Amino acid sequence: MLTEAERHEIEEEIAAVREHTRAAVVEALKVVQRRRGWVSDDDLGDVATCLGLTRTEVDAVATFYNKIFRRQVGRHVLLICDSVTCWIMGYHDLLEHLRAKWGMELGETTADNRFTLLPVACLGLCEQAPAMLLDGELYGNLTPARLDEILATHA
Amino acid sequence: MPDLREYEQAGGYAGLRVALRMTSTEVQGTVKAANLRGRGGAGFPTGVKWSAVPLGEGARRPKYLVVNADEMEPGVMKDRILLEGNPHQLIEGIVIAAHAIEAEHAFIFIRLAYREAAERLRRAIEEAASAGYLGANILGSGLNLDIAVHRSAGRYICGEETALLNALEGKRPIPRAKPPFPQTVGLWGQPTVVNNVETLCCVPHILRHGPEWFLGLSRSSDGGTKLYGASGRVRRPGVWELPMGTPLREILEEHAGGMREGYQLRGLLPGGASTDFLTPEHLDIPMDFGSVTQAGSRLGTGTMVVLDDQTCPVSMLISLEQFFARESCGWCTPCREGLPWVVRLLRALENGDGRSDDVALLEAHTRLLGPGRTFCALAPGAMEPLQSALKYFHEDFTRHIAERGCPWRKAPVV
Ligand SMILES: Cc1cc2nc3c(=O)[nH]c(=O)nc-3n(C[C@H](O)[C@H](O)[C@H](O)COP(=O)(O)O)c2cc1C
Ligand code: SF4
Numbered sequence: 116m117l118t119e120a121e122r123h124e125i126e127e128e129i130a131a132v133r134e135h136t137r138a139a140v141v142e143a144l145k146v147v148q149r150r151r152g153w154v155s156d157d158d159l160g161d162v163a164t165c166l167g168l169t170r171t172e173v174d175a176v177a178t179f180y181n182k183i184f185r186r187q188v189g190r191h192v193l194l195i196c197d198s199v200t201c202w203i204m205g206y207h208d209l210l211e212h213l214r215a216k217w218g219m220e221l222g223e224t225t226a227d228n229r230f231t232l233l234p235v236a237c238l239g240l241c242e243q244a245p246a247m248l249l250d251g252e253l254y255g256n257l258t259p260a261r262l263d264e265i266l267a268t269h270a
Numbered sequence: 271m272p273d274l275r276e277y278e279q280a281g282g283y284a285g286l287r288v289a290l291r292m293t294s295t296e297v298q299g300t301v302k303a304a305n306l307r308g309r310g311g312a313g314f315p316t317g318v319k320w321s322a323v324p325l326g327e328g329a330r331r332p333k334y335l336v337v338n339a340d341e342m343e344p345g346v347m348k349d350r351i352l353l354e355g356n357p358h359q360l361i362e363g364i365v366i367a368a369h370a371i372e373a374e375h376a377f378i379f380i381r382l383a384y385r386e387a388a389e390r391l392r393r394a395i396e397e398a399a400s401a402g403y404l405g406a407n408i409l410g411s412g413l414n415l416d417i418a419v420h421r422s423a424g425r426y427i428c429g430e431e432t433a434l435l436n437a438l439e440g441k442r443p444i445p446r447a448k449p450p451f452p453q454t455v456g457l458w459g460q461p462t463v464v465n466n467v468e469t470l471c472c473v474p475h476i477l478r479h480g481p482e483w484f485l486g487l488s489r490s491s492d493g494g495t496k497l498y499g500a501s502g503r504v505r506r507p508g509v510w511e512l513p514m515g516t517p518l519r520e521i522l523e524e525h526a527g528g529m530r531e532g533y534q535l536r537g538l539l540p541g542g543a544s545t546d547f548l549t550p551e552h553l554d555i556p557m558d559f560g561s562v563t564q565a566g567s568r569l570g571t572g573t574m575v576v577l578d579d580q581t582c583p584v585s586m587l588i589s590l591e592q593f594f595a596r597e598s599c600g601w602c603t604p605c606r607e608g609l610p611w612v613v614r615l616l617r618a619l620e621n622g623d624g625r626s627d628d629v630a631l632l633e634a635h636t637r638l639l640g641p642g643r644t645f646c647a648l649a650p651g652a653m654e655p656l657q658s659a660l661k662y663f664h665e666d667f668t669r670h671i672a673e674r675g676c677p678w679r680k681a682p683v684v
Contacts, residue, residue, distance in 0.1 A: 131418070132440075135439065135440070135458065137439065137440035137441070138438060138439055138440040139440065140440040141420075141421075141422065141423050141437075141440065142421075144423070145423065175441075175442040176440065176441070176442055179425060179442050179443060179599075180422070180423035180424055180425050181423070181424035181425055182382050182423045182424035183423050197589060197592070198344035198345075198543070198589060198590075198593050199344045199345055199539075199543055199575050199586060199589045199590050199593070200344065200345055200501040200502055200575055202585075202586065202589035203502050203503065203575075203577075203578075203581050203586065204501075204502070204503070235424070236342055236344070236424070236426055236593055236596070236597055237342060237343065237344035237345065237346070237543075237593070238383050239341050239342070239346065239347045239349075239350045239381070239383060239384065240347060240350075241344075241345055241346070241347045241499070241501035241507070241573070241575070242347060242499065242500075242501055242507040242508045242509065243507075244501060244507070248383055251382075251385060252385070253383060253385070253386075
């Protein structure tokens, strides 16, 4: 069930796209994800109802985007760039460090539910490679030591 | 970042005032005369693109202007610099372009990762609206325009202009068949122009100073300046605005500071992940559309990715092709099935499981996924670095087979 607040925010997104209700679908999914971390089957159905779409229509959009999560994620989502410049500039060392020191595996959530680690396409921060997106925030010029500092502030 | 007053003091919105004294056709003519070519990768002449939009009483309305700020191609970070650095310049370009095609609504489609840029844009749009540069009856001209920012949720194919239109409509963003082109049948079936951020940022200056001035900035026949970039093992990775046609060597050696201590240049992708490799023998070519094409590659976005002598070209290709395979929208079979196969072949080579006919198989893919074989340009773009690597680094591929693994590394690639 959507909360009153979620329903209200979705209504606002629909109002913003005027007569094109369907155009609000990505933002509506983000409304849910912002609070719950991901979009469950039930939530997906509720979003579909708000927009007057079928579940299939909404899922065809939800499953397409890299940053709409259709499976449960941890408290923090770490998207590590594995595109070409980061690949050259130290992606593998970062990945190894995340494994060895933080127990993270690509595509998985740590046992304490603290971090989900996923690979991501180029973040457009190539002059500061290697880079990551952590909870929606961009970080560049990463080294294992800098990663430790940043991750320590994400309980 | 300059606020509205600082931007105006530097001559901001003066180009718009010039444009508002012209008819739409005159604005188009000015941009045509400046020989502005699209900075989104394909280099299509901007004024010509605009002139395909029906104008006047008989034209269907509403019409739309869409700004492509998706920038998800690996190695490309130039539009982020423009968006964060001076959003008013883009907004001014949008209003002028909207006037040129008589559009009343504009959308900026910006990738989700660019949160800071989106925030600055939002603030600048508010400032511009309260100063009368947006909204109803702009500067008393009778022109109306609003701008909405759409933040997407991350998928490279959304940068392809027709997929982008589906994305804005809230549909699954796969590309559309062309023709019809967006200029006649675009967003919600209405006449629409899709332009890149950097393209539109050139427009205010063309209007303010005139096409001759713009042409004069360039060191080639394509007008203006260009944002060039370099990433990889260079001393000073970054983005620089330089005259169009600046030689590759100058960008790499003077601006990027040359290779880092202990590294040699082996090759580079001149304009992002979907452009063919060039090699050190090409360093003297001017970085303009025609010259880079003549050298067997494409200017693309003008932001180069550098391959050094201590990085395995096959490994670099794994990253490139894995990106394209993952980001393929899956609509057409050669791309959906062919790209993962390419990745498997490259991984096998890298991990010592390559077979003698693998190089021929990779070559076959560059033809089977080439231009004309797929529904959109993603797959042919993916083949550009591969086909040129097979040409320039052929020996590296065969060594992987002969030595049963990567000569550069002992551990398998993950
Ligand atoms: C797979 C793919 C991704 C693209 N991504 C972008 C992009 O992120 N930004 C962009 O401006 N153009 C991108 N393009 C090119 C656009 O389709 C379009 O040509 C461009 O936005 C037109 O703008 P311009 O004429 O101002 O260059 C992409 C094309 C393809 C095939
Ligand atoms: S070439 Fe690839 S990205 Fe383009 S339509 Fe076909 S499957 Fe989709």
